[in-house]
Amino acid sequence: MGESPARYRDVFAVREYRHLFGANVLSLIGDQLTAIALAFTVFERSHSSTLAAITFAVTYATWIIGGPALSVLADRFPRRTVMLTCDLARAGLVLSLAVPGIPIPALLGVALLTNMFRPPFQAARASLMPDLLDGDRYPVANGLDNIVGETTQVLGFAVGGILVAAASARGVLLVDSATFVASALLIATGLRGTVASAPPAEAPSTSRLADMAAGARVVFSDRRLRSYLLLFWFSCLVYGAEGVAAPLSKQYGGGAFTGGLILAAMPLGVAVGGVFLTRGCPPALRQRLTVPLAVVSCAALVPVAAHPPLPVLLALLIASGLAGAFSIPLNAIFGRAVPAAYRARAFGVAMSGVCAVQGLAMIGAGAAAERLAPTTVVGGAGLLATLSVVAVAARWPRQPTDQHAPARPLRVAAQSSAA
Template sequence: MTEQPAGYREIFAVREYRHLFAANLLSLIGDQLTAVALAFLVYHRSGSPLLAALTFAGSYLTWVVGGPLLSVIADRLPRRTVLIACDLIRAALVLLMLAPGLPVPLLVLLAFVANLCRPPFQSARASLLPDILDGDRYPVANGLDNIVAEITQVAGFALGGLLVTAGSAQLVLAADAATFLISAALIASGLRSCPAATRAPAEASGPWWSETTAGVRVVFGDRTLRSYLLLFWLSCLVYAVEGIVAPLAAEYGGGARTGGLLLAMMPAGVAVGGVVLTRFCGPDRRRRLMLPLAILSCAILLPIAARPPLPVVLALLFVSGLAGAFSIPLNALFGRAIPPAYRARAFGVAMSGLCAVQGLSMLAAGAAAESLRPSLVVGAAALAATLSVLTVAATWPPTATTPASTPTPTLAEANA
């Protein structure tokens, strides 16, 4: 039976999703405002670009450090409770940053601890969506969330900069705390109470590290889930371009404005591609297009190695983002294929691996650009990504829709 496509009206007809959507939007805005305000505040007080950069990069580092570990919380405890607690903790920490005379190292530490709430919050939210949205509403909601995240990232940074310029970093932090408090209120009023996903006695009393390991084994012990994750991770090698955007802009004789255009093209493409895939393509067509789009998202950047004109580079980056929207239906397949008791941990593993892949690819690109022209480095990253994705495609499961029948490992097995 062919699954019927859903629209935005259908997903917003679900009350719990409306509240989750609004709460997530506020939390995303709060995250961006915190990053901008603290970067300015730390730089103003310390005069250190390194400390300012460290404060800004904390949101990415926390996924690498805390993704697999802290996502366990969202499986051990009721997910509604986790969402509310994360928002309240972040609000309290941001308000604490407003205390006058705080030493700069303490500000950086508070920012890092606040960012540690992101992995359990996002993992809990991602784990709830397959339960409250049935049929095609789940992938359509994934597409909308992706589009909103891309837009919020750009708009949040711009808004944060404007607010800091117009007022002060302290004013922005106060507004940030308010977004987390409102988010917590929306979740408390809009989501029904539900028990924790992990209910087995052995798991409830298992050691923390064993639970994390069990989540990793659920993903990598199953061929289908492993293929989903590797396709997503390896296609993101092309994001190495973000690590060398300044020298790439300089190669074309531009500065910050050119760099901003280069950075904006891929997210803009993903946003447009997300609309096209979720609004104008049915579920079956999305699944058929995933692999071709994944390959295209990487291979389309190969011509940049020949240093084409800047408008061509911008167009190629936009098309790469457009094809990169394949991750939206892929994410929906991944979420539905995971056993509910391990869903938050699996999302934590996925996000931490993604941040690690993107971070390492950017570092590698920066190192290569020390001796090679940046456009050639972008082409090399595209080649590595294309070959990697083709390797995954060659071993793609024939019917990659549900996980194999491999039994879910217990904590005792994971700890062996």
């Protein structure tokens, strides 16, 4: 395809991706419906906003708790089988949540267990993508998935709330279970029986802990992969702004509507930026822009410390999101650079770190906003993120002649066997 970016029609020309795309959309919708239905159920029965918030937090907690450990499964078993198993297990567990009168502790426990199947599903899917899509189709598909993910998150919550109001939380859970069944059908009928890439013979697995350690080692022992990951992680410090959306809205004399605008600004920017990068930028330019855009995505929030007018604040948040779309081509570079045998574990490490950084950034921003003006906190988060990203950029590795070459699998194998 040369220097021209791939088109969406080129991506959807791959039959297996069409099925994988549909299955992912259904699973994402299912995840959102589960969260909204359970939060309503818990709040209605317990009248506790804390328990309702914990229900929402379960989705993020599962990546931090089980991401690296459960992602191992997608490297040890056929990835198609892993995805099928995860969807069918979630369908059954969500169905059990619809049983009338289930105690709240049991409900929260089953909800946690249900979400534990998300990391291996997503890791298996991410590991399949580089094998299914060649050339520029892979980063363009990543951009499309990102846009759909942002849109699905917003629509999922909105539609879930409407469904709960129109029917009941139990009815939404039944619909949710059906989405996972439909996703499993798409995977069963559209994907080949793709086998997992077995680990190198020099590195026999001795335990689940050794498997997890190998995933972290393959990332952090290679300068390229380490730089890719740290750039993305440090840039996520700007998500501290979401943690102070409510007090920030109050500072501007607004309420829930203003808070919603603040929360929607960055995702909107990422979605628009993703379209521009994947459809309007040639692949070589897209790659050269990765580091500069990462810096801009953080630096754009520094002026917020000056307490600009609300329209300017929203414009800065959108600008941060637009530049933050650098993560889309970076994800494709990372996926192709990881040795195939460790790809799922590497994605598990990456996603767990993202969730941890975002969560800690939000908590830290919230704590800082107890003493400082929210605009000062957001600007400070932007400055901290900028300095961290610049530090990584200063040691940014040169791209190899083959930009898609995997990162030193033999060295990793030798280290794994010694673990």
